[in-house]
Amino acid sequence: EAGVAQSPRYKIIEKRQSVAFWCNPISGHATLYWYQQILGQGPKLLIQFQNNGVVDDSQLPKDRFSAERLKGVDSTLKIQPAKLEDSAVYLCASSPTNTDTQYFGPGTRLTVL
Amino acid sequence: GQQLNQSPQSMFIQEGEDVSMNCTSSSIFNTWLWYKQDPGEGPVLLIALYKAGELTSNGRLTAQFGITRKDSFLNISASIPSDVGIYFCAGPSMTTDSWGKLQFGAGTQVVVTP
Numbered sequence: 026e027a028g029v030a031q032s033p034r035y036k037i038i039e040k041r042q043s044v045a046f047w048c049n050p051i052s053g054h055a056t057l058y059w060y061q062q063i064l065g066q067g068p069k070l071l072i073q074f075q076n077n078g079v080v081d082d083s084q085l086p087k088d089r090f091s092a093e094r095l096k097g098v099d100s101t102l103k104i105q106p107a108k109l110e111d112s113a114v115y116l117c118a119s120s121p122t123n124t125d126t127q128y129f130g131p132g133t134r135l136t137v138l
Numbered sequence: 139g140q141q142l143n144q145s146p147q148s149m150f151i152q153e154g155e156d157v158s159m160n161c162t163s164s165s166i167f168n169t170w171l172w173y174k175q176d177p178g179e180g181p182v183l184l185i186a187l188y189k190a191g192e193l194t195s196n197g198r199l200t201a202q203f204g205i206t207r208k209d210s211f212l213n214i215s216a217s218i219p220s221d222v223g224i225y226f227c228a229g230p231s232m233t234t235d236s237w238g239k240l241q242f243g244a245g246t247q248v249v250v251t252p
Contacts, residue, residue: 130180
């Protein structure tokens with residue numbers, strides 16, 4: 026069974042530029058999550074989707090971050106404009122419906138200069 | 139709000155030694171998850187615990203769900219070099235009704251020396 030796919034794996038941008046990350050969850054997983062992991066910390070949830078609907082985006086900085094999962098499968102996370110403090114690893118995870126066990130992708134390491 | 143405290147923050151051990159780390163919470167959890175993260179990779183699920191007192195093994199790994207439901211520990215027996223990495227505990231937030239809103243500890247960094 027294929028795992029969670031993410032791209033790109035690495036991205037370097039200058040502050041005020043925009044960037045987008047893509048995630049394809051495990052086939053059949055209705056729930057998709059985006060996390061931000063700052064160096065030395067555990068992942069922090071940004072947004073949770075159930076199919077194509079947002080379940081929780083309370084931790085998403087909505088002035089600059091946006092995410093969508095239009096067809097209920099793959100998802101994109103966008104940052105516009107990026108700030109220096111957005112430098113982090115952005116992890117995507119998925120899980121079957123009504124379970125807490127989540128499976129993570131390899132992440133995208135973002136560096137904002 | 140809830141906090142997950144992991145200890146120790148890091149440990150340096152010799153190959154063949156046993157390792158123990160734990161995680162405590164300020165409130166009750168219904169599920170405890172243990173993940174391992176290798177450099178440049180996403181966290182990989184090691185063990186999931188769903189019931190107070192539950193003891194579950196996965197190869198050389200053993201994890202227990204504390205009776206108080208506010209703590210969990212992870213043991214690694216006979217460590218080998220590939221055990222190097224950061225181990226995270228995680229559990230679902232009790233502040234919402236939705237599944238899956240996990241909180242993570244800050245991690246325990248394990249370094250294994252030959």
